Amino acid sequence: MGEVLSSAHVHTTFCDGKSTAEELAVRACELGFVSLGFTSHAPQTFDEAHCINPSRESDYKKEIRKIQQDYKGKMAVYLGIERDLFSCSSPEDYDYFIASVHYFMKPDGSYVGVDGAAEEFQKYIDEYCGGSGLEMAKQYFSLFRDYVLDFKPAIIGHFDLLRYNNSILHLYDEESLAYRKMALDALRDMYETNAFLEVNTGGVARGYMKDPYPAPFLLKEWKEWGGEVIINSDCHDAKLLDAGYSQAKDILLSLGYDHVARLSSNPQEGMWEQVGLL
Template sequence: MKRTNYHIHTLWCDGSASCAEMAKAAYDAGMDSIGFSSHFTMTYPDDCGIEAELIPDYLRETARIRSVYEPLGMEVLTSFEADYYMDTGAFSPEFAAVRPKLDYTIGSIHTMGFRDDGEMGIIDAFPEKFVESIRQIYGTEQAFAEAYYGAVGDMAEREKPDIVGHLDLLKKNNFILGRSAVDTGTKAYRDAAFEALRRIRDAGCILEINTGGIARYTNPGLLYPDPELTAEAVRLGIPLMINGDSHSTEGIDTYYTQAEELLRSLGVRTLMRRGQNGWEEAPL
């Protein structure tokens, strides 16, 4: 099948290019089905999520891009990457009103709950703060990892996103800091992650193989999920897709070839893509 990318950020949130520029990059890369997935409006002050009042404009603009590329043979879908909040155990309440207008939803966890100082703990930014947030909110890195993967499983069951985003994002700062902030090598860590995978499978979600960390930091260790977790997902029969989590035109298909090779080596023969009747399997 031709390549697809259902995880694309733009200037509507924290991406560096417009919808038109990202669509052109995908089309030029030979893709025939893509989806825009701006960060949904956050429930705390931030500069990543779309501003709530701009949501109607975003929906109009992605529909316009769809009408441009449909005649050219590339499907363009509209989505949001919705945050699942570990402190509330849900997507933001405002998302429910928008969700019916979308083609699909990516569910992701980027936050850890509130710190003692009232700040939201962030998983994928400010590495030194991340370490302090673990200490303040969860006490130990193992307790945090278990809470995180428990929340991933809860998200799959409660919110049923079409796609679960960057499964093991919590490892990111290990690579940024150059030392272990969350030890991913322990049996307890693997057990928690494997349990999340079982719950993702039972909830019927698609798991993305996310190359966005590699696009941004050029470190192949930042493939989400790591090969061992991906192998377990394959063993469990979880439907998979490769997504770029692209924040720039250059990142539209970063590391796709290597991700495809990895999946083939694990025995994967099909990936999920959008078809006539929703999500369907297509040959890898």
């Protein structure tokens, strides 16, 4: 089986990661990685414990650019950012960015986390979605769709992140035609941007999900449309940098994928390259 040997989605101590950028780079080299993309959570004006402090964004950029130079000839390093829908940071100063939706904004201007505390999320659904998990899902996919179409990211991050709290609260039936249709409709529109669909192993690595994001039915249709995927660890701890990769590759192979995208091992030849799974 081919080795991916890359992750375009890792988090450092500049946000809510447990490892420094240097620790992640060292671990990546130990694993034989040919490329690594740093994507700490972009600055935002709320829930600041999980993102880069706006006053430290320039320090983050300098740190990753330094590592990029220090590891030249050993491993290709890229400066990226995971930018949430409600981030106040511009993606223009980065090599690439991952688009994600972690929050809903309430009418009063406050926010609730899609993958945050279950009780708070249930309260949001009761108050603003008529108690309907499907209505919440409809809102989520609509927000995500519009964000991706407007900003055209390189990567669509953990597309069905709302599965996190569904596994706890049982908000909707993931097998239902209604849920699957709204998810596929949104994803089909995103396909037109030519973004990579991320196969995210972070939930598996941290023990709260049995399978990567997104669900296999989404990956199956994405392949039918001709879409490209990228396996990322969404790593917050250097020890877990490639956790869940074997499972992700097995799923993709079972769906007929024979290759994935990754950050290029040689930036002079382009930012992205393909690697076979067989």
